[in-house]
Amino acid sequence: MTFSPFNEREDMLHTEESESTSEWSPATLHLVDEHERFRAKMAEWQKVLKDSDDEERRRILRDIAAFLDGEVELHARKEDEVYFPALEPYHATLLMYEAHDLIRNEVASFKEALAAWERGELPFGKVQASLERVFTLLHDHFGEEELVYFPAAERNWSEAEKAEVWEKMQAFLRDESETQDTQNQQGGAER
Ligand SMILES: [Fe+2]
Numbered sequence: 001m002t003f004s005p006f007n008e009r010e011d012m013l014h015t016e017e018s019e020s021t022s023e024w025s026p027a028t029l030h031l032v033d034e035h036e037r038f039r040a041k042m043a044e045w046q047k048v049l050k051d052s053d054d055e056e057r058r059r060i061l062r063d064i065a066a067f068l069d070g071e072v073e074l075h076a077r078k079e080d081e082v083y084f085p086a087l088e089p090y091h092a093t094l095l096m097y098e099a100h101d102l103i104r105n106e107v108a109s110f111k112e113a114l115a116a117w118e119r120g121e122l123p124f125g126k127v128q129a130s131l132e133r134v135f136t137l138l139h140d141h142f143g144e145e146e147l148v149y150f151p152a153a154e155r156n157w158s159e160a161e162k163a164e165v166w167e168k169m170q171a172f173l174r175d176e177s178e179t180q181d182t183q184n185q186q187g188g189a190e191r
């Protein structure tokens with residue numbers, strides 16, 4: 001066995017790696033970072049749900065429902081309202097809006113199953129199956145965005161467009177947090 005070809009290959013791998021995600025624009029990196037964070041959370045929840053009793057399960061499942069309605073929904077809206085409209089001139093995005101709606105429907109089914117289980121009307125296995133469907137859809141969806149849609153945006157957007165998308169996304173987040181603050185001050189947090 002010789003050593004030099006192996007080293008050469010390693011160098012090539014490093015080069016390819018540095019050319020991919022490190023040059024993505026801030027808006028894309030922000031969305032990919034969230035995907036990573038969400039994947040880690042889902043993996044952790046799947047692990048702890050296996051060995052927990054009913055009391056712990058109830059607490060964890062409520063946390064998951066709040067996460068899906070909160071962080072995941074806000075992430076989808078950043079894409080629906082800022083990222084995909086900017087990509088639309090270069091790449092059809094209808095399938096991604098449909099995927100978001102499909103995920104929202106499965107989240108609603110999961111929450112219904114959770115409520116029915118808490119009332120003692122449904123076995124835990126049904127809630128778990130419903131949750132698995134949501135997590136699987138999210139995993140597949142994140143993968144598709146990272147493989148097809150984000151690279152399409154990065155290929156087509158000019159530097160000015162990349163800056164504009166990031167600016168709009170930050171403005172969207174500022175508006176959202178102001179809305180949240182107002183709701184909290186009025187004591188009207190509905191979720
Ligand atoms: Fe998405």
Ligand SMILES: [Fe+2]
Binds near residue numbers: 031035075079142145
């Ligand atoms: Fe996403």
